[in-house]
Amino acid sequence: MKTDPDNKTGHYIHKITYNYRERVVGLFIISAFVLISALIIISGRNQHFFEKRVTYYMDVVSSEGISQGSIVKAIGTEVGMVSAMNLTENSKIRITIEVYQGSRSYIRAGAKAVVNRLANISVALIEIKSDSINAPVLAEGSVIPVEETPSLNDLLLGVAHIIQAADEHDLLNKLETLLPKLEVTIENAHKIIAQIATGHGVLGAAVFDKQVEKELKTVVTSGSEILQEAQGTIGLAKQRLMQMQPLLNNAQYISQDIRLAAQSLPAMILELNEIIAKANTALTLINGELEHIPGTVIDTRRTLGKTDHLIDSVQSTWPLSNDIDKHKPNPLIPVQPLP
């Protein structure tokens, strides 16, 4: 920068002259300023800083996974965000949603909001679904009805409830007390069956012993013998009945225990049904997400490739290119002497 000696009149600033290098430097600085400003403007537009917003409301039971700034989607694209959360008189939480003016057309009358807490752990996905695209655009300040999915926490609580219910009714302990009794009963039954099979006892003899047949014929012909045989038979029957008594007692205990356990079964089945329904919803949602994974992987790979290319390009741009080491690694294993 120099002052022009020929120009002796006017303000000092009018006497300054610039050489070519100074002009280029000035130009470069100005261009950098312009570029930064442009970047700020583009970034602001992407972030919807300067876009008008339309307010809608929705009432949720739980604010789990929702926070100020949570993204609101419609037909898969971001249309707005959560701007405020307030407690209502009916113990619900009123979520204020600000929808970008440009995306307002996605939200039509009759739209429903789905708060999906199973898509991401700890973050809820808010999606507004419109029934028909022919319906009029939803008026500003409308309350959108909400459908909330249970969170992973709720599902786990349900499972915990079942275990707790089983625990409360002492089912496991009862099963444990039942088992030894059942074991004794089975053992007794085994003994009885074994006796029958070997032809011992009244029933066994009746089924397997041919001697009984002969004896019966004799009984018919001899009255006294009939009485004697009858007496013996009654004695044996009595003995067998005495043997069967523990078996019957055990059966009585089992039926009592089963009756007690059965009382809590309907409640348990109802809870189980509820859990199955919840698990089903969760699986459907997870399935939906899984279907998107291959596409996401391809997109990610493409993005990584482009980023790599971008980094390569940036690295080859002055002044960065001066500082980046261009040394390429030797593709050969280094020469080494034998050990």
Place this chain on the structure above:
Amino acid sequence: MIRIEIRTYLLLLALLLSACAGDAITRPAAIQEAESDTNNGLQAFSDADWHSAQRFFSRALSLYQGIDNQQGVLYSHINLAEVGLSAGDYPAAQIHLKRAGDIAKLPAFQEYQPRISLLLAQRAIRQQDYVQAEKILQPLLPEFNELTPVNTPDTIQLTAIASRTTIAFAQQQHESKWTQRYARALSLSGNSSLALQSRLLRFQADLLQREQHYKDAESLLQRALTGYKSVPLRSGIAATLAQLGCLSMTQSHWQDAQDYFIRAIQVFRYLGDQVSVMHNTQHLATVELELGNLERSNSLTEWLIERQKS
């Protein structure tokens, strides 16, 4: 008028910005993949993971062959030959060296011929074909003025001298002369490779051991061990530990010998060098016997017999 000026400035700005930018790197994806495989192979080789190194270099070879990149193919063959030598797969090393040799006959790749010859010589040494190894090494060796090389030797020549010294020790002919030649060549070259320097220390320790200067020999071997560990070069570490074990055995320092052989066996086992594992286990069995650990010595001998049978 103002518009024309603005346009001119915009044009200048565009030119200025375009001058700042360099050429974007647009290499084919196949080459990038092959380079990535080669880098992974080099990493696996330095980790002594021969199997992974072989897999990565083979993939790189296939990719280079797929786009007829002869330089890449040559590099991959040389790398695969190195892996073959380290893993003890000499037939595979021979095949890759033959193919690399064919490519190196082309005028553009003749500079790689000494490297291939060196690898051929190293393969012959490992297979104890010393006559063949000496023959292959001859053209690689620098011209000597008695003990000093006439010109400054490069890394290939230094490694060739080291290999020739190995042959001298194996054949027990002119060991001292070749060790001195190696020392002078290394000093003249100014090469700071710890692998080459540690190898020289081991040759010198071997000579000192023969002259019964055990303390000096051990000091040199410890220096070599430190050198190998700072590279780190596992094969060198194992060989030095085994050498220290033998030195301790010679001095009847059985406890030290036991420690060195156990450590050497562990490194050889990591490298998958079964021959060296067995060789050192044999030494360890002798040491255990000397220490009065009869049971341990017997179990090691039984293990050796079983391994020899299988």
